Amino acid sequence: MIKITFPDGAIREYAEGTTALDVAKSISEGLARKVLAADINGQVWDATRPINNDAQLKLLTWNDGDGKSTFWHSSAHLMAEAVESMFPGVKFWVGPPVENGFYYDMDLGGRQITEDDLHKLELKMAELAKKNEVYERKEISKSDAVRYFTEKGDEYKLDLLQGLNDGEITFYSQGNFTDLCRGPHIPNTGFIKAIKLTNIAGAYWKGDEKNKQLTRIYGVTFPSQKELDEYLAMLEEARKRDHRKLGKELGIFTMDDDVGPGLALWMPNGTIIIEELERLAKETEQAAGYKRVVTPHIGKEILYITSGHLPFYQDSMYPPMELEGQKYYLKAMNCPHHHKIFAAQPKSYKDMPLRLAEYGTCYRYEQSGELFGLMRVRCLHMNDAHIYCTKEQFAAEFKAVNDMYLKYFKIFGIDKYIMRLSLHDPEKLGLKYINEPELWIETENLVRQVMIENKIPFVEVKGEGAFYGPKIDVQIWSAIGREFTLATNQVDFAQGRRFKLEFTNKDNHPETPLIIHRAPLGTHERFIGFLLEHYAGKFPLWLSPLQVKILPISDKFMDYAQTVLQSLKNADIRAEIDDRNEKIGKKIRDTELAKVPFMLVVGEKEMNENKVAIRKQGKGDLGTKDINEFIAEIVKEIKDRKSE
RNA sequence: GCCGUUGUAGCUCAGUGGUAGAGCACUUCCUUGGUAAGGAAGAGGUCGUGAGUUCAAUUCUCAUCAACGGCUCCA
Numbered sequence: 001m002i003k004i005t006f007p008d009g010a011i012r013e014y015a016e017g018t019t020a021l022d023v024a025k026s027i028s029e030g031l032a033r034k035v036l037a038a039d040i041n042g043q044v045w046d047a048t049r050p051i052n053n054d055a056q057l058k059l060l061t062w063n064d065g066d067g068k069s070t071f072w073h074s075s076a077h078l079m080a081e082a083v084e085s086m087f088p089g090v091k092f093w094v095g096p097p098v099e100n101g102f103y104y105d106m107d108l109g110g111r112q113i114t115e116d117d118l119h120k121l122e123l124k125m126a127e128l129a130k131k132n133e134v135y136e137r138k139e140i141s142k143s144d145a146v147r148y149f150t151e152k153g154d155e156y157k158l159d160l161l162q163g164l165n166d167g168e169i170t171f172y173s174q175g176n177f178t179d180l181c182r183g184p185h186i187p188n189t190g191f192i193k194a195i196k197l198t199n200i201a202g203a204y205w206k207g208d209e210k211n212k213q214l215t216r217i218y219g220v221t222f223p224s225q226k227e228l229d230e231y232l233a234m235l236e237e238a239r240k241r242d243h244r245k246l247g248k249e250l251g252i253f254t255m256d257d258d259v260g261p262g263l264a265l266w267m268p269n270g271t272i273i274i275e276e277l278e279r280l281a282k283e284t285e286q287a288a289g290y291k292r293v294v295t296p297h298i299g300k301e302i303l304y305i306t307s308g309h310l311p312f313y314q315d316s317m318y319p320p321m322e323l324e325g326q327k328y329y330l331k332a333m334n335c336p337h338h339h340k341i342f343a344a345q346p347k348s349y350k351d352m353p354l355r356l357a358e359y360g361t362c363y364r365y366e367q368s369g370e371l372f373g374l375m376r377v378r379c380l381h382m383n384d385a386h387i388y389c390t391k392e393q394f395a396a397e398f399k400a401v402n403d404m405y406l407k408y409f410k411i412f413g414i415d416k417y418i419m420r421l422s423l424h425d426p427e428k429l430g431l432k433y434i435n436e437p438e439l440w441i442e443t444e445n446l447v448r449q450v451m452i453e454n455k456i457p458f459v460e461v462k463g464e465g466a467f468y469g470p471k472i473d474v475q476i477w478s479a480i481g482r483e484f485t486l487a488t489n490q491v492d493f494a495q496g497r498r499f500k501l502e503f504t505n506k507d508n509h510p511e512t513p514l515i516i517h518r519a520p521l522g523t524h525e526r527f528i529g530f531l532l533e534h535y536a537g538k539f540p541l542w543l544s545p546l547q548v549k550i551l552p553i554s555d556k557f558m559d560y561a562q563t564v565l566q567s568l569k570n571a572d573i574r575a576e577i578d579d580r581n582e583k584i585g586k587k588i589r590d591t592e593l594a595k596v597p598f599m600l601v602v603g604e605k606e607m608n609e610n611k612v613a614i615r616k617q618g619k620g621d622l623g624t625k626d627i628n629e630f631i632a633e634i635v636k637e638i639k640d641r642k643s644e
Numbered sequence: 645g646c647c648g649u650u651g652u653a654g655c656u657c658a659g660u661g662g663u664a665g666a667g668c669a670c671u672u673c674c675u676u677g678g679u680a681a682g683g684a685a686g687a688g689g690u691c692g693u694g695a696g697u698u699c700a701a702u703u704c705u706c707a708u709c710a711a712c713g714g715c716u717c718c719a
Contacts, residue, residue, distance in 0.1 A: 103714095115649075201714030202647025209716045213647055216714070244712095248655080257692080257710060313719055315645095333719055367645050367717060368710095376718080466719055485718080517719085554676040581675080582682085589680035603678060613679080621679055 003054040017050040021187060024059055034061045036186045037070040044070060046137055046184040062223050072097035074135060074174075074185040075125075075192055075221040076104045081177035082124035083217070087111055092179065093156045093205060093214055100231075100481070101220030105203050107156065108215050118197040118217070125195050132190035133175040137183055142166040145180065156205075192221050194228035241479035243532035244373040250537055250545070250595065252528065253374060262371040262378030264525055269545035272574065273531075274381070274524050276543050278359055280411070280641070281383055281521060288404060290355040290385055295337035297361055301327040306498055307336040308434065312467045318365045318378075334360035335492075335517060338386045339499040342513075347503035352513065353389035353397055359524075360384045374529030375484055383521035388501065388513040394491075398450045401489045401518045405474060408487075408520050412531065413643040417486065419456060420473045421447060422464030433467050434494045443491050444470045466517075468494040479533040486530060490517040538595045538617065541634060542641045548575040548634070549596045550612075551587045553603030555579070560607040564600060564627055571631045573638070592617060598634065 001013045004023060014023060020038030024031045024047070035047045039058040044066045051057075060067035076095035079102075084090055087108055095104030140148075142161065148171075149157040157180045161169070172181040174189060186192075197219040205211040222228045239245070247253050252270035259265060266274060282292070301320060304310040310317075313332060320327035331337065338356045347354070360382050370376050389397045409417070424433040424440050433440070447470050451458050458472065465471060471490035477483055492515040495501075502510040521527050531539070541547055548568055552561040561577045568575040578587045584601065591599050601613040605624070612630055614622040 112648090199713050200648055203715045204646075207716070209646070213715075215647075218714080255711090261710070307719095309719060316718075335719085362719095364718080369645065369647095369715080370717065371711090464718095468719080488719095490719090551679090553678055556676065583675095583677050584679060585677090586681055587679090592680060599679085601679065605678085615679065 002051065004051070005054075005056045007058050014051075016052055019050055020045065020047040020057060020059060023057060031059065035059050036061055036067040036191065037184050039064075039066060044184050046135070046187075048134075048187050049137060049184070069097040070184055071186055071191065071223070072102040072221065074189070075195070075219065076102040077135070077172065077174060077177060077179060077181070077185065078125050078128060078189050078192060078221075079121065079197070079217065079219055080104050080106075080179065081128055081175055082121045084177055085124060086117065086121065087113075091154050091156050094160070095179075098218075101198065101218060103203075103216050103218045105205075105214040105216045107212070113200055113215060113217070115200070118200065121217075122195050122197050125192070128175055129189040129192040129195070131175065132188045134188045135172055135174045135183075135185035137185075138171045138173065140169050140171050142169055145169050145171070149180070191223055194222040194225045196220050196228060196232070235480075238479045238481070241533045241536045242373075243375070243479070243529040246532045246537040247374065247529070250532075252532065252545075260378070261368060262366060262376070264374055264377055264379065266524075270528065272545040273528055273539070273543055277383075277521060277524065277527065280408075281357075281359065284404065284407070285355075285357045285385065288355070288400065289353075290357040293338065293341055293356050293358050295331075295334060295341070295358060295360065297331055297363070298328045299331055299336060301329060303336045303340075304329055307339070307495055308468065308498055309333065309336070312432070316365050316367075318363050330363040331360070332362050332364045334358055334362065334382065334384045335386055335495060335515075336499070338384075339495060339501060339515075342386075342388055342501055343499060347388075347513075349390065349503055349505050349511075352503055353387050353393050354513075355385055355387045357385035372482070374525045374532075375478060375482070377523075377525045380523040380525050382523045383519045383527070385518055387516040387518065388496075388503075389516065390503075390505070390511070391514060394446060394514050394516075395450050395453070397516055398447065398489065398491070399454050401516060401520070402450075402454065402456060402472070404518075405487055405489070405520045411641055411643060412534070414476070414534065416476070418475045419451070419458040420464065420475050421451065421458050421460045422466075422471045422473050423460060423462050424465040424470065425463035428463070432463075433465060436494070439493045440465075440470070443493050447472065447491055466490050466492070468492045471517075476530060478530070484526060484530070486522045486526065487520045488518065488522070489520075491515075492517055539597075540641070540643045541597045542638045544595075544597050545574065546576060546594070546596050547573050547638070548598045548600060549591045549594075550575060550577045550600045550602060551584060551591065552577065552579070553584050553601065555581070557602050557604070557607055561602050564602060564612060567627055567631060571635050573631065573634065588615065600630075 002016050003011050004014055005011050021032060021035055024035045037060045038045050038047050039060055040051060040055050060070065062068060062071065073096065080092055080095060083106065089109055091107040093105035095102060145161055146158065149161065160180060170182060171178055172183055172185055197217060199218050201216045201218065202213045203216040205214050220231065250269060251267045253264045253266050255264060317332045318330045320329045341356060342354060362380050362382055364378055366376060366378055387397050423444055426437065429435045429437060469491040471488055473485045474487040475483055476486040496512040496515050501513055503513055505511045550561045550564055552558055558579065565575055565577055578591065588599060595617060597617050599615040601615060606612055610627065611624045612627050613624045614630060616622055
């Protein structure tokens with residue numbers, strides 16, 4: 001007998017070789033029908049795999065992350081079985097679960113798969129799922145595994161085998177499909193009741209663009225049709241929040257073929273938001289001791305040779321223009337210009353820290369396939385600043401920048417984000433990263449220390465650093481689930497020396513400053529793209545391009561509407577009159593859909609009492625008020641930048 | 645940049661080897677209406693661009709540009 005310990009601490013005895021499924025059955029048949037896998041001593045196992053020793057056991061169902069992953073991993077195998085039946089000879093690479101479903105990478109041997117095929121594959125999968133095919137686990141020796149895939153001529157699985165040791169190799173089979181796989185899997189295919197293959201994509205083998213491109217099929221499956229329907233409805237809702245759709249509807253920005261890809265044109269409504277954001281940034285930075293500067297959009301080649309950007313990023317800069325025998329580049333970053341401002345006058349330790357801020361316009365020749373609405377563009381306006389400081393000042397300055405992030409996040413009600421400490425990859429020193437191994441370690445520790453001391457939660461990721469130093473990136477997600485860096489706070493130990501930046505320290509010796517690059521509001525493009533999705537287009541009052549719309553009941557009250565408009569304008573409130581020849585219901589509907597925060601309905605009653613009938617977007621009728629009282633209230637709301 | 649898909653009116657989308665349609669938006673007229681769509685009429689597109697096949701191309705083929713879904717990349 002063996003002892004099984006349950007999550008609640010209960011211990012029960014079972015025969016040696018019992019399975020998680022047996023355990024579940026001993027509790028209830030209903031539970032057994034839902035068990036997908038089991039957590040045995042912290043490892044996820046097949047529910048049907050014999051347990052031979054005492055163990056901690058947690059039964060995993062659809063409601064557990066690991067249960068879901070197992071379900072989707074098994075679905076990938078089911079899809080592979082269907083693909084193999086339709087495309088004999090197909091070779092598979094890997095097929096893992098992902099955040100919302102699974103994919104499988106495959107080499108179709110020159111054949112093409114179409115959207116029509118996806119539907120056929122779904123039907124085939126459903127047919128196979130109904131057979132309740134059991135996922136069978138088999139331990140196999142490395143030599144047998146190598147022989148199996150050599151006979152099959154499958155170079156991909158042979159490549160995978162290279163990295164595995166004898167004794168840790170398992171095969172899983174269901175129906176006619178056998179795959180090299182560490183598992184685990186759900187008990188049988190019958191659990192998979194609802195199937196949607198979402199798209200076909202190319203994916204480089206091992207994620208390296210020099211390698212062959214494989215075909216990747218993405219899909220998602222569920223234990224019931226209802227859950228699939230809910231998922232599809234959720235996607236539909238997300239699409240409604242897509243900043244590209246909302247940006248067009250609300251007249252925020254537009255793109256035009258004749259201007260060029262990735263070059264957003266800010267329309268009047270979008271420009272109002274930009275100006276409000278810049279006002280916020282200016283106020284905040286001034287209070288935090290920053291000084292504003294303005295620099296040109298271009299610079300000579302030598303500037304970017306000195307900064308060290310050119311060898312790393314030449315391909316993603318717009319090609320240079322030649323004038324007077326000199327090459328000029330459109331600036332892809334503001335730092336070199338700012339460094340030159342630092343260098344323009346001699347500095348002493350008394351000038352430090354020096355914080356130079358600019359909403360700088362940068363141009364980056366991003367790869368065509370990378371462009372994505374406002375989130376990834378070729379012309380961007382960065383909430384940029386560079387802080388030149390001594391080593392002693394660094395921790396306080398770095399923390400102050402982090403505090404500024406948090407202050408902004410509070411204003412915008414941003415609570416879903418992750419701070420990521422982005423580190424260098426030692427294997428890519430000299431290639432992607434400045435070849436200063438010790439300085440890397442030193443500054444990375446410096447940043448890590450600041451984060452730990454200030455108890456700021458963060459994750460660490462290797463290979464995401466800037467070429468000149470480590471950074472803290474704030475990661476956010478767009479409405480359709482793509483991950484983006486919203487803000488960034490970077491340490492630079494390289495450029496100060498490269499530009500021979502110096503200040504005279506207390507001992508009257510020249511010293512090179514540390515530099516912090518920071519952009520808490522990211523770029524206007526990405527930030528407004530994010531805000532559109534964050535607010536679903538319903539901007540808070542202070543950011544809303546149009547704050548108040550006046551809706552006269554009929555044109556008899558147009559004169560009164562004009563006096564109301566004038567009062568609002570005198571208080572710097574962005575307001576308009578809906579002077580169309582339409583009924584009030586129609587005007588309300590259109591103004592609601594345009595997401596204007598306040599509507600003021602004015603008719604005979606209001607005119608006689610010098611009042612306005614207030615209607616709030618999404619909230620409906622709020623009753624009447626004296627016009628000055630209303631103005632006083634919303635002026636305060638605007639000034640406080642209330643996010644609701 | 646790579647793989648795949650798409651491109652018809654301002655927007656959302658039908659449609660066809662014989663040079664095009666709907667709804668909304670827009671304009672005009674009627675209506676002057678009290679909290680999410682009043683009525684009528686009208687205007688608007690060389691069907692992304694270029695070439696080829698054809699008696700004839702928006703439709704078929706190729707190229708190109710752009711967008712979209714991914715991959716790679718992101719100072």
